[in-house]
Each structure stands twice: as C-alpha cells, then as structure tokens.
Amino acid sequence: MKKRKLCIAVSGLNAIDSPGPGVAVIRGLREAESFDVRIIGLSYESLEPGIYMHDVVDKTYQIPYPNAGAETLLARLEYIHDIEKLDVIIPNFDAELYSFMKLEDTLKAMGINTFLPTMMQFEERHKVNLPEFGKKYDIKVPFSKSIFSTGEIYSLSNDFEFPMVIKGKYYDASIAYNLEQAKSYFNKISAKWGLPIVVQQFVHGTEYNITGLGDGKGNTIAAVPMRKQYITDKGKAWGGITIDDKRMIDLTHKFVSQTKWRGGFELELMKGQDNEFYLLEINPRMPAWIYLAVGVGQNIPEAMVNLAIGEEVIPYTDYEKGKMFIRYAWDMIVDINEFHEISTKGEL
Amino acid sequence: MKINKNIAISDSGFVFNPVNGESFSVNPIGAEIISLMKTGQAYDEIEQSLMNKYSVEITTFERDYFDFIGLLKQHNLIDTNEEA
Incomplete structure (x- = not known):
C-alpha cells in the first residue's frame, strides 16, 4: 500500500x-x-x-x-x-x-x-517554577531560587551551599564554586538569555535523562531512559546508553499522567548519592539525542506526527536496553x- | 546471595548493569564466578566448582571470593532483596 x-x-x-x-x-x-x-x-x-x-x-x-x-x-x-x-x-x-x-x-x-504542550504546562515546568512544580506533583527537585541582580547573590549563602548551578532562563548552566564565579556566570548568562537567572543547589551524582511523549490526556505514548556516558564541557551528552530503570519509567508515567503532558519532552535527572532521583529540568520538546529512542524501537517523532494529524497511536511499551549512541562531528x-x-x- | 538477574556478562568479562548503565571489566575468574552466580548457584556450589578446577587454598579462595562479592555489592550488582 x-x-x-x-x-x-x-x-x-x-x-x-x-x-x-x-x-x-x-x-x-x-x-x-x-x-x-x-x-x-x-x-x-x-x-x-x-x-x-x-x-x-x-x-x-x-x-x-x-x-x-x-x-x-x-x-x-x-x-x-x-x-x-x-x-x-x-x-x-x-x-x-x-x-x-x-x-x-x-x-x-x-x-x-x-x-505542543499547553501554555500552562509550558509555564509550570519552567525552571523558574520548578520548586513549585516539584511540590505540586510530589517529585524531588533540588532547591532553587530565581534572582534578578548580582546583589542577590550575596544573600544566597543563607539558603545554598557551594557549589551551586547558575542557569539561564532557556539555556546554559555553569557550576559556581564561590561567590566570584557565581557573579561572573550571572553576568555572562544573563547577557545572553536575559533575566531571571535560576540558582540551583548542585546535586552530586550521575546524570540520567529520559525522553518521552505524552498524548495530552495523561497517557505516556513513549518513554526511553538513558544514562549519559560522555559529557561535553557544555554538559551535552555526546554518548549515552539506554537503561532499564523502572523508577525512571514510573517517574515519567507519574509526570505525564499528573500534568497530562502534551507533546515530546525530556526529563533531566540526577541520581544523588542517596540513590534518589532529583529532577533538574523539564525540556518541553524532544532532545538532541532523540534518535537513540528511534534506534531502540520507539520512533517518537513519528508517533508525535501521527498524534498531530489525529491518527490513533498505540503506546510503545518496550525498547532495547543497553544500546548506545555515539555522536560525531562531520x-x-x-x-x-x-x-x-x-x-x-x-x-x- | 544473588547477582542481579538482568546483569549481562560477555565471554570476555565485560559486565553491564542495565539498571544504571554502568559497565565493568572483570578478569576470567571473576567472569566465571558471576556466570555461576547467574545460574543460581549458592556459595557452597561455587566454592566446590572452583576448588575442583583450580589449585587454591580454601582460605585464599574464601578471602578473594568475599573481597570480590564486596566489590559487586559496592557497584550495586548484588540483588540486596535476595540477600536475606
């Protein structure tokens, strides 16, 4: 046909x-x-x-x-x-x-x-609003605060311990180990992405990501978890491997069913030394490593297009574990x- | 004591834990022990099997075996729910 x-x-x-x-x-x-x-x-x-x-x-x-x-x-x-x-x-x-x-x-x-996600979903998951998001949906997030001036950095030591992560509104994040670095990153990132700057408590651990697709009615259409294996100086995964962690899948189902997420997404997680997952960020779109999901049996871009044109989509329930992606420049x-x-x- | 059931091990001693994505290399004896554990053998059976195969003092075997198990535990390769 x-x-x-x-x-x-x-x-x-x-x-x-x-x-x-x-x-x-x-x-x-x-x-x-x-x-x-x-x-x-x-x-x-x-x-x-x-x-x-x-x-x-x-x-x-x-x-x-x-x-x-x-x-x-x-x-x-x-x-x-x-x-x-x-x-x-x-x-x-x-x-x-x-x-x-x-x-x-x-x-x-x-x-x-x-x-696409709804305007409410988009705003609610914004890194500026992540602490409230975590509270509302009972998902662990590292303590964070939005600040609008370098002057506010000095008062942070009451709430934070170094290192802390200085994050741009949309992109960019740097780890600051002292006040001087925090100020410098604030200026650098705010010049590029504007205000506010989000200061997040650094969580020591291993980085995991999960990409998925929600149908807007609370159903998870796809979910593929990955451990970053090779991370660039910009914090981007240049190599990763699919894993079989039920807790990550459960967390994703919880996120999708509670928010009724519509569209593709990526959850950025840190597994802390206490063995708990902390949600660092929710990206309201498919990630750059989305082809790994395609390669292990969940064609999220295809499913998303079918949802967009109103076709019925059967949720993916399985994927190959232990498959890697290795990125290269050409x-x-x-x-x-x-x-x-x-x-x-x-x-x- | 049981090794996590979904741990994958290759003939060359490459161990992959699909739960957290960690991978390790073990030497041939380590690979043999993990393979025996994966078949569900208990300590006594593994001891018997290796003592028959290799010339080693029982005390040396025990010490090295439990050192190795300690490493497996440290890297979350042992199913702690089954330990009891």
Missing part, C-alpha cells in the same frame, strides 16, 4: 557542539513506517549545518528570531505554507515554542498541525553559492 506523504517543517537544524534536535528528529521521520515525508527546514542562521544536509532536509527557509514576535513569524509561515502546503510543524527550540503555542489555533485553521564541503542563497534569499 502506498504510504501517505506528509510535508513536515522542522526547526533546530543547528547540529553543532550544543546541538538542536532537528536533524535527529528528521532522521526519525524519514524512518517512519506510517508515512513518507518531504522535510522543510526552518532555520535562524545561515550556518546551521542541517540547511546543507540535502539528504536530510529537502528545502530550508529562514524564519524570524522569536523576539520578532508571533505576528512576524506567522507572516513568514504563511509564505512558506503557500509554497509547500505544510501538514505539520515541529518546533524544537524552547525559545520559539511560546510563539508556536500562541499560533497553534491559527496554524490549525490554515491546515498546519502541531502537537565536515561537509559546501559551495559558497549555497551559503549565498540562504544568506540573501533566506531559502535553500
């Missing part, structure tokens, strides 16, 4: 040292059994590697930065939709999700499907005309 062909736009094509999930998501979509795809890349900068990976992305369009606002984004998406007739959009950056969530109904009316040779095209016309 001939498979349905879907036109799917995907962002997060920055397959760099702190990679976006786009390329990995697309690999999953291209391996989907239930549909064929034409992939439209949505890029912000001319040097996002995914733009030039023509066996991954069929055509790329640049889109405006999130700070340009939802209306500007909509105008650009209308232009792209006129040409490409998009069926689904998968935004992969935390910072752009707000605009896409705001435009969800408008896009739906245009015939473009998304499968130099592509690109003609300057391609760079010229995307830089001047905003399309390639």
Whole structure:
C-alpha cells in the first residue's frame, strides 16, 4: 500500500557542539513506517549545518528570531505554507515554542498541525517554577531560587551551599564554586538569555535523562531512559546508553499522567548519592539525542506526527536496553553559492 | 546471595548493569564466578566448582571470593532483596 506523504517543517537544524534536535528528529521521520515525508527546514542562521544536509532536509527557509514576535513569524509561515502546503510543524527550540503555542489555533485553521504542550504546562515546568512544580506533583527537585541582580547573590549563602548551578532562563548552566564565579556566570548568562537567572543547589551524582511523549490526556505514548556516558564541557551528552530503570519509567508515567503532558519532552535527572532521583529540568520538546529512542524501537517523532494529524497511536511499551549512541562531528564541503542563497534569499 | 538477574556478562568479562548503565571489566575468574552466580548457584556450589578446577587454598579462595562479592555489592550488582 502506498504510504501517505506528509510535508513536515522542522526547526533546530543547528547540529553543532550544543546541538538542536532537528536533524535527529528528521532522521526519525524519514524512518517512519506510517508515512513518507518531504522535510522543510526552518532555520535562524545561515550556518546551521542541517540547511546543507540535502539528504536530510529537502528545502530550508529562514524564519524570524522569536523576539520578532508571533505576528512576524506567522507572516513568514504563511509564505512558506503557500509554497509547500505544510501538514505539520515541529518546533524544537524552547525559545520559539511560546510563539508556536500562541499560533497553534491559527496554524490549525490554515491546515498546519502541531502537537505542543499547553501554555500552562509550558509555564509550570519552567525552571523558574520548578520548586513549585516539584511540590505540586510530589517529585524531588533540588532547591532553587530565581534572582534578578548580582546583589542577590550575596544573600544566597543563607539558603545554598557551594557549589551551586547558575542557569539561564532557556539555556546554559555553569557550576559556581564561590561567590566570584557565581557573579561572573550571572553576568555572562544573563547577557545572553536575559533575566531571571535560576540558582540551583548542585546535586552530586550521575546524570540520567529520559525522553518521552505524552498524548495530552495523561497517557505516556513513549518513554526511553538513558544514562549519559560522555559529557561535553557544555554538559551535552555526546554518548549515552539506554537503561532499564523502572523508577525512571514510573517517574515519567507519574509526570505525564499528573500534568497530562502534551507533546515530546525530556526529563533531566540526577541520581544523588542517596540513590534518589532529583529532577533538574523539564525540556518541553524532544532532545538532541532523540534518535537513540528511534534506534531502540520507539520512533517518537513519528508517533508525535501521527498524534498531530489525529491518527490513533498505540503506546510503545518496550525498547532495547543497553544500546548506545555515539555522536560525531562531520565536515561537509559546501559551495559558497549555497551559503549565498540562504544568506540573501533566506531559502535553500 | 544473588547477582542481579538482568546483569549481562560477555565471554570476555565485560559486565553491564542495565539498571544504571554502568559497565565493568572483570578478569576470567571473576567472569566465571558471576556466570555461576547467574545460574543460581549458592556459595557452597561455587566454592566446590572452583576448588575442583583450580589449585587454591580454601582460605585464599574464601578471602578473594568475599573481597570480590564486596566489590559487586559496592557497584550495586548484588540483588540486596535476595540477600536475606
């Protein structure tokens, strides 16, 4: 039987040292059994590697930065939709999700499907609100506090012990071992990502992540836990292995059923020396290592698209344990005309 | 005392704990002990089996065996629920 062909736009094509999930998501979509795809890349900068990976992305369009606002984004998406007739959009950056969530109904009316968290879910899980989130859903989170000025750092020693983690609103985190470092990281990260800065008590232990998909009704459609094996200086997993930890799966089911999470997500956990899991962060989208989930039998990008277009999706219940992903960098040779095209016309 | 049932061990002595993703290398005797434990053999049977196979004093065997078990415990490879 001939498979349905879907036109799917995907962002997060920055397959760099702190990679976006786009390329990995697309690999999953291209391996989907239930549909064929034409992939439209949505890029912000001319040097996002995914733009030039023509066996991954069929055509790329640049889109405006999130700070340009939802209306500007909509105008650009209308232009792209006129040409490409998009069926689904998968935004992969935390910072752009707000605009896409705001435009969800408008896009739906245009015939473009998304499968995103609700505004409430998005806000509630925000790292600024994580302590309240932990309390509400009875999930252990390290003590944290949002601060708006370097002056507040001096009073932190009443509540925190060093080391502490200085975190940006959307991205970036550094471990500070003294006040001077805390101040320096505050300035560096706030200059890039704005305020507030979140200060989180550092938990000594081993890092684990779990990616999954919620159907918005409280059901977990997919869940794959991974232990980070190789971590870059930016804290990104460059190698990882799927594991068989029932407690992590139970935690995920609890998270999805209690929040009725809609869409892809990643839970970042630290297993402390007390053998307990602490929730460090909830990312409201698929992670850059999502292809590991595809590789062990749970094609989360495919399931997410099927949920977005209203197809029935049977939850995944199993995956291969002890499978690893090892990431690598690859130099592509690109003609300057391609760079010229995307830089001047905003399309390639 | 039982080894966690889902611990995987290869012929070359590579041990993988799928619960926490940790992996270890053990020497051939260590691999043999883990393999015997995985088949459900108790200490007496493992002792018998290795004493028959290798020339070793019982006191040396016991000391090394329990040292090794201590390491397995330390790395969460022993099923503590079964220990009693």
